[in-house]
Structures are given as C-alpha cells and as structure tokens.
Amino acid sequence: MTAETLKNKFEIKELELNSLLEITQAINNNLAEASLYKIYNFILRANHNIKKLALFVLDDQWECKAFHSTAHDYGKIELDEKFLSVKEIEYLENEDPSLPFSEFDILIPIVHKNKTLAFVFTDGMKGEDGQPNEDFTFLQALSNIILVAIENKKLARKELKQEALRREMEIASNVQKYLFPENLPYGRGLKVVASYLPHHTVGGDYYDYIPINRNQFLICIADVSGKGIPAAILMSNFQASLRTLVRQTPNITAIVEELNYLILENAKGENFITFFGAIYDHSLKTMVYVNAGHNPPILMDKKKGTILLDQGTTILGSFKTLPFLNEGFLTDLDDFLFFLYTDGLTETLNEHGEEFGVDRLKKLLEKEKDGELKDLHQHVMSDLDEFRGKNAYSDDITLLSCNISV
Template sequence: MKQTKTIESNLKELELNSLLEVTEAINNNLPEESLYKIYHFTLLANLKVKKLALFVALEDQWNCKVFFGVDSEVIEKIPVRDFEGHERIQTLEDSECIDFDHIIPVMHKKQLLALVFVGDIAETDHGISGNSATTFLEALTNIILVAIENKKLARQQLEQEAFKKELEIAKQVQNYLFPKDLPATDSFEVAAYYQPHHNVGGDYYDYIQIDEHKFLLCIADVSGKGVPAALMMSNFQASLRTLARQTVDLETIVSELNYQIKFSGNGEIFITFFAAVYNSETKEFKYVNCGHNPPLFRGNKGSIGTLKLGTTVLGMFAPLPFIEIGILNDIKNFDLFCYTDGLNEAINQEEEEFGEEQIDKIVEDLIDTCPHELNETMMQAVNQFRDGKEYRDDVTILSAKFKS
C-alpha cells in the first residue's frame, strides 16, 4: 500500500512539473512548434506514453501535429473523421484502430479541438475515467491546444488591425487618385460615377487639362480588387500624369505605361485603358483603346458608334504587339460615354448580366441630356435590374459633352 502511494505521489509530482513547464512555455510566448515539442517530450519521457498520435482540427481538415511509437504509414491510415462524434474518452476496439487503445477527444467551449490516439499507456487502479495518466493527458493536451488557439486568435487580431491600417492608407491614396473638379460649363461638361466593389477598388478615371486647347480624358480598370489593385492604380495615375506633361502622343504614352506595368507588376497585373485627347482648335479627336470596354461616341450630332482602335491590355506584352491610334477629324461637337466592366457584368437574382445592349439603349435614349443625368439614369437602371444582388466588380462611368 505504501509503495502504491509512493508511485502515485511520484506520478503526481511528474504531472505537476509537466504542467509548470508547459505553463512557463506558454507565458514565455514560445511558438506553436516549440509547444508541440514540449508536449511530445513530456508525454514520451515523463509520463512514459509509448504510442500517441495528436490530430488537430484546422480549417475543416485534420492535421497530425505529434506522433511517436508508430510509423507514418499507420498515421495515414487512421480514419480520423470516423471519430468526430466522440465527446468522452473511449476504449478502441481492435477493428477500429489496432495500434491504439484509447481515443481522447479534446473539447473547448463545446468545440472539438483535437483527437488524441494513445496506446500502451500505464493506468492506475482508478481506471481510465478516473485520476489516471490518460485523464492527465487530456488536461495537458487541452492546455496546450487552447494556448495555441489563443495565439492564433491574437495573431488574427493583429493581422486584422494591420489590414485596417493598410485599408485606411489605400483609401487616403485613392482620395487623391480622382480629379477633384471636373468641367461643368455650357460648352463642356464632364461627369463621373465611381463605386468600388470593396472599400477601395482598382478602377480609375481622369481629366487632364494639357493647355488652353487640349485636354485628355481616360478610364482604366486594373485586374484584381481591393488594396493591391488600388495601389497599382495610384502608381498608374502618377505615371500617366507625368507623361501627359511631357507629350500628348498617345502611342508614346501607352508604350511607356505598358513598360512600367509589365515590370512593376511582374507580368501578373494587367490594366485595360482608354484615353482620348481632344484639340478644340484643330477639332481633332484622337483616342487609343487598350483592351477596354469600347466607349460610345457621337460626333457632330451624328449616329452613335464605338471607339475600338488601339492595342491589347497593358502589362501583358513588352513591347506591345501593335498600336493603332484612332483619329477623328473635324469634330466640333461630341458626346462620350465610358464605363468599366463592373457595369455591364452586373447580375440580377437570376444570374443574368445587365449587358452592353441595355447600356447602348440607355445612352441612345439620353444622349442629348447632360452627362450627370445620363450617369444617374444609368445607375438607376442597373440598380433596378440587380434587385439587391451584389455587384461583382468596381463600377465606374465617365461621360462628357462638348459643344463648340
């Protein structure tokens, strides 16, 4: 009897020392890998566990984080999902898992965190459900895994805070991306509408007054969404504005923009782009379309057409395989409607797209109205069509009306 008490006393001392060691490791904020190593050593050396496999639930997958006493081939054959319904320590039948004697579910707030398979573990007279080594193993596993779970939650919180800061910076950057003032006179009016898919987006439009007679209008859409797209587009805008101060030659502008996107984006980021330069003195309207949705154009009160000439999307090839600049002469008056594909690809509850045909019809019906009214009516139509269905992409519209 005295010898039994001594054994139990020694076991309790080992268990206490193990808990102290684990607690100290957690307080020292050791990484997950170190905690698993301490867990491994404690069970193998201190508690004399002969066989063990610890499976942790991670993103709907079971990952074996610690195992010893069995080969890796045995681990791969364990049907872990068959034991997900267990909530208490269970004895395993030979047919279920021949290499292990017991399975220990590790729960936290009614959530299954892990499953521990153990074999050849020493038990006391109290049995498997009493104050045995297996019960202590359950407690030790719970402490380790809850600590790791808390570390994960803390890390996610830090990542979310960092993302919020990044998002706030991107918002501030994007506030400077679009022109603060657009022309609004009896002879020349430009109106724009912008709605990002998320808090920040990858669409861009601009109006750049080059001199007394010339101005540039443009619209662009970068592949991707969110913060990376917004930051790439801010670089694109800075490059375009710098180039526009040096030249109004559209072939030079798109060639240089393509080069910068190709190498700054490592060939993984592409931008569709449309730009037009109008000279009110010579009445010449020049444009280039780089893989963008063809804008709708009406000159001198004629019929409405599309502006398709140009090249492929920017950032895909260096140099561009071809460039064809569109030139329209004797343009005394014009109407221009540009948009990004978030508009035509908007879907309704039946997963049907708004489509280019509806856009064309609305523009044709309202081409004589002011750009602001045209944009507003277009958005009312697409919102009614969506019937609450979320947009799939950023939506940008740029409309212009010029009368000599």
C-alpha cells in the same frame, strides 16, 4: 494503503505538477507550436501507464502532431471521419488490429468554446474496474492546457494578419483617393461627371480629366489587374507618368507607347492595365484616341450617330513592344455625349446569368442622352440595380461622362 504506496503516489503527483509547470513556462516563454508538441510528447512518453498515444489537431485540416509507441505511423494517416462527431470521452471497440485506430481503447475530444480543437487517442488508461485510472485526469489537463494555448496563438496570428490586411487596404484606399481629380468641369460647353463604386475597400479603376491648354484636354479611364497596395501603387505610378507625359507631348500614340514601357518596367509583367485615352480639341472640333484593351467608350454625336471607340492596341504592360497601335480620329465634333466605363458595368449578371451588356447600355444612353449628366449616372445605376436583382456586384464600376455642346 502502505507508506511505500503513498510515497509512489506522491512522487507521481509531484512529477505531474512539475510537468504542468514546465509546459506552462514554455507557453509563457512563447515557444513555437512545434516545440510545445515535442514537450507534450516527451512528457507523456515518460508516463509508463500511457502505453500508446496519438494526438490529432485541427489546423487547415486534421493532422497528427504527436504519437508514440504505436503500431502505425499516424503522421501519414488521415483522421477517420467517424470520429469528428465525438464530443465526449468515448471507449473504442477493438476492431481488426491491422486497422488504424483499433490499437486504442479511449478517445478524448479536446473542446474549447464549443469548438473541437483536437482528439487524443490513447491506450492503457483503464484501471481494473474498466474506468480511467488516475493518470487520465493528468492527460486531460495537459492536453487542454497545451491545445488551448496553441489555439490562442492561432487566433492571435489571425488577428495580426487581419489587422495588417486592414491597414494595407486603408493605405491602398488612401493612395487611390489621390488618383481621382478633385474637381471636374461642369459649365457651359463642357460638362464632365464621374461615378465610382468599388467592389471592395480598394478597387482597381482610375479615371482622369487633364487640361492640356486653352483648347485641348485629355480624358481617360483605366483598370488595373490585381488589388491591394501593389495595384494601388502601380496605378499611382501610372497616373503620375500620364500627367507628366501629357505636359510633354499631345501625341497620344507616343504617350501610350511610353506608358506601356513604364508599366512593364514597374510591374515586371505581373500586372497589366487596360486604358482608354482621348484628346479633344475645342478649336478644331476633333478627337484623337487610343483604346488599349479597354471596353469601347460610347460616343453619341447628333451628326454621326452612335460610335463605339475601339481603335487602338492591346492591354498595356504585357509586351515590350506593342504588337499594333492605331489611332482613332474623329472630326466635326461639337455637340455630343461621350460615355466611358469599366467592365464592372456591362459584365454585371442578373439572376439568370445574363450580362447587362453593351446593347442594353446603348439603349439606355439613347433614351437619356439629352438629360443632365448627373441624372444620367443615377439612371444607369438604377437600371443596373433593377437588372441584377438579388445578385451582388462582382467588380468595381466606374462611369465617366463628357458632354460637349455648342
């Protein structure tokens, strides 16, 4: 080997080393992925032994991030699925030169922790013996360094996103906990019991019991569309507004109209709330209620039988003025069971795709109506578990029961 040849080899190795140092410094400086791909492409363009190259990287899908000196525009070409199973360096058979990928003679998969991150297609890397030349090692090293660094960037972003989501859900969960009343009455003449089963960390259900005066109380249930912090904040505003309005007026119609206006103002039509609210008067033995697009609660009265409370209006937060609004009014109520729930209960599916349904719920309540409310909820959930079989719950479930007795 002549001195001139040694000098050339030394200069090439020095250039390669400087290139590796340059890309390492760029990674340490936290350059954007697009910038790293540009540097990668620029370095390889300067290597005259690499005649052409295309780099395909897996993001949400396979995309060509860098290519040069090719006959095809690989930025507009999808990666052929036949290459996806390649795990080791593969020598490509030249096919019809008009076809994409036929212009390359070597395929290099870039694998990290058993995951294929990228494919490098190249030409001009074979020596006279048909084996990869010395520049091949440099190409492998450079590709591995930059692609592992980019993969680490993706993982870091994913972890940050997951942590932000976890924190958001934690905040929303804490907000929601404050919505529910701390204590519900459970004494002679009046018993109220609630059960809440969220489908995720944060659900969209809300229930409340609000004493108005010595004779009256409001009981309600609601379900907000959407999840996470926006839904939790909307429901928090809803609860605060409802409690304020109840102190100002016992008129359920006026309360519902104002709630509709406030939800529309706060949510801008992006979310809505189904709501049922009822005011019971112990002295008059009356109940006035409005059902705003919610599942009709079931009232079981010893004198009147079973009644579905469906009078009211449509969902709240979708119309500036509610298209209709009717109050339901019941009299002579002094010994009854009142059962409220969200649609997660009746819309639970079994393994045959059948819904639990209202009729099945009514039969269960008829059987259990004379028992303790605390036991009633356990029996409802037990029957629901048996009904659904191996099917998972698909929504939040809230149960709210009220028993008035003489």
